[in-house]
Amino acid sequence: MVRGEQVNLKKVILFTTFFFTIYYSGKGCLLPYLTLYFRQLGLSATQTGMLFGGKALVGFWTGPAWARCARRYKKRRIILMISLFMAIAGNLGLTLIPPVDKALSLVYCPNDNHTDGVHKGGGNGHTNITHTSTNPSLVQSTPSPEKVTEPNVRLTSPTFGSFSNEATATSEHSVFANALQKSYDRYKKKQNAKGKEVSMEKFLDWLKSHDADLYSAVLAHTLPPDFGDRQKREDSASDDADTSINSGTTRWSLKGLQNQMFTLKDQFMDLEYRTFIFALSVILIGELFASPGQEICEDALYETLDSVDEVEKYGSHRSYGLFGYGFFAFITSIIVDNASCIIFPDTSRLMIYFYSFAIFFGLAFLLAFCYPIYTDSKVRNRSKYVKGLKAILSSRSNAMFVITMIFAGAFQANITNFLFWLLQDLGGSELLFGSVVFISTICEIPLLYLGIFLAKKISNIGTVALAMFFLSVRCLLYSFLQHPWAVLPIELSHAFSYGALMGAVSSLAEQIAPPGEERSVEHIFMSLYWGFGYGCGCMIGGYLYDKVGLVILFQGSAVLAFIWATIVIATAKLVPQKKKTLHYASLLQGGDEDDISDDSDEMFSDDWLVNALNEK
Incomplete structure (x- = not known):
């Protein structure tokens, strides 16, 4: 799709919504349960944390780099196809890794x-x-x-x-x-x-x-x-x-x-070490090429809508994607829960998660041939991430949000990686794991629409503090779990511990970003959460799990989250938040919107419209 080509808006929105539903459904079939598979392989919590942490940190750097190269050289579709293929190959490659002990597939299969x-x-x-x-x-x-x-x-x-x-x-x-x-x-x-x-x-x-x-x-x-x-x-x-x-x-x-x-x-540790090295190699190589897939699709959709001045319709696909993620995670868990521990000779029933993922991503791979990709004949050299980062660093008040996203991502890593280990130790079944994913995901959907409204009502800082408080309570309740099914009411708090935080980020992006760069600022914050913060949290959390145990890990996370929420509130009035100032004189100068900047109020101190309004 090139500039000037007629865009069938309804067809584009319908197709991309279906694509993202398939894409997220495939993720839901596997990603929440990977931690169970690594445990079944015989890996320790430290090793599991290094696997997830390495994957997150690789994606943190390579995702934006691949997406920029794809845009610069106009190879988005090719890189998208490679990304989807490597996602399938990388995750299926994990199924070829021999476990430390084959009896592990029976140990974690109580029924x-x-x-x-x-x-x-x-x-x-x-x-x-x-x-x-x-x-x-x-x-x-x-x-x-x-x-x-x-x-x-x-x-x-x-x-x-x-x-x-x-x-x-x-x-x-x-x-x-x-x-x-x-x-x-x-x-x-x-x-x-x-x-x-x-x-x-x-x-x-x-x-x-x-x-x-x-x-x-x-x-x-x-x-x-x-x-x-x-x-x-x-x-x-x-x-x-x-x-x-x-x-x-x-x-x-x-x-x-x-x-x-x-x-x-020598025998056992050598086998455990080899298993870990194989898993780490497969994950890092797979993520190296699979990381840009979602970002390329998001960028292509946004630019297609922008070309027809329908940007306000961007984001509607996320609710369908989240529903597919939670629903098919639940359906797949039911299938696994009712399957025999060994579905084929030397094949654990957890392989069903991998096969389901491959089916959905295989379908997404076929759909990628027809995915609408907007091609702008004028390639901009200036990176959108540079402008977004410049907007974030323009005010000291934004530093609180940066640190919050890193902390929240680290705490979320402990939940994502080791909550199912705790439930498994308490006797939880695959059905329970699927129910946890379904409830937490469905609760997140309303905050896609209400998050920004909540942030504007109680301020961005207040929403961030609220999110960290709910995250603290959530971790604390996990540490006192005695019955596995008691976790389900706790998962309702995910709507505020994560959904409200994302609403505050979106609201902040609207306030501080240059015109047209709100999405870039939001993407940087999300990368800090799911990339740097999550990756570091995986490694630190896995190490602490082996040293002090999961209960202490959750309780420590709860205490730190509560302390940081208190600090956010205490410093809110000490550091005033800088808001975006739109200078009308800069808009009348013409030129590319990329050249519009709000770095200095003095640069446009002679803005005739602003002066006229002030005199009036």
Whole structure:
């Protein structure tokens, strides 16, 4: 579509709305559930955070760069096609990565015949204890009653689950040893840093205070009462005594267990490292080429509407896209929830999410051949992001919004990446995960239309503070969840914690941006949220998850969000907000609208219309 060509406005709006509905629906089928897949691969929270963080940061830089190149060299359609194809290839490439342990597909699948009960993991993702007094099949089969500290205790772990047959006994032992090895490595590192002695006795004392679940698991394997007294020795020392850890009919020697722990370290950690490297490579390469797709479509639609002076119709496609995102995320979760854990040989049911994504994006790829792309024969050299960034930096009051978007994006990363881990540990199903996505997305739609109205009623600063307050409450309530389905009412707050914040951003963009550059300012703020802030939050949140646990992570996010909301309110009156000033003399000078600037009021101090109005 070139300048001067007749535009069928209804056809353009109908087609682009359908395209974005398909595009967002494909995202909804997969993106919310990727964190579950990475957990099933056996990756830690730190590694999962690095995957999502790396993806966000790559998109933060490459998306605008690709979009600008596509516009400059008039290759938008080609780059759009490449972007959609690489999105499909990159995400399907993740399905080819072997998990650390194939049993993980059964551990996180509570409603299949392969499991005896609902998995209930802990916040650290390692070995945990589940108590039961009603179902004898849930009790570990090997220990004899008189040997077990707590009769109705069984070991469950993300790496060996709740199995009771003999075929999995060795796997349970191996992964128990791996969990113990990881804790021992952390203990050893801390002791060496302090220059203190490293011994098995002190390790158990440390384990009791730092990982009660794993310590209880050690007790469940019946360590002798005098274990600590008999096993004082340095980490490097060798003891050939046959000190036994009895577990019913199974006899484990302490030396054998320790040797196996160190033997498994090379095998298990090497496999885990390879899995992480493969996943990181696939994600970064895929995102490198897939990042500009949505931005190219948005730019093309906006410029097409601008060419016929119908810019006010821009944005109507978003509500349909969000509905498709939430609705098909829910539908796909129902299908997965009712599917068997293993749908094909060695194929987890989570693959349904990937296949659904590929179907929708494949359809979007075909539609991209006909997507309306406006081609302006006059290519402007000046980047719209430079002008938008200049408008944001023109006032110190805008710094509050910049920092807020980074903080809010970081807090949102913790929710997006690890909320489903928490619900999974509480026994939540795929149906619940889909319901969470559906409710939070649907609640966001009304704020697309009411967000700017709310910001104008209570001011931009007030809306930002309100959004951060709701985000604080939301994180705090997550930390106290005891039942998985109790999360659904909390998701209603997403309308204000995110929707209201976006309304404030849109309102601010209208106030500070040069004429015609409001969308550029809004896009920069959104990039700070979903790019820089979200990416940093993923990495920091994943690291803190492994160090302090998810409860502390959510509570810390809640405290920081509340403190920042208070700071925003306190400083609102101290730093006056600069509003955009439109100089009529600059408009009468003619020329390109890109040359219009509001940098200096003195430049147009002789504006005859402004002076006339002031004299009057």
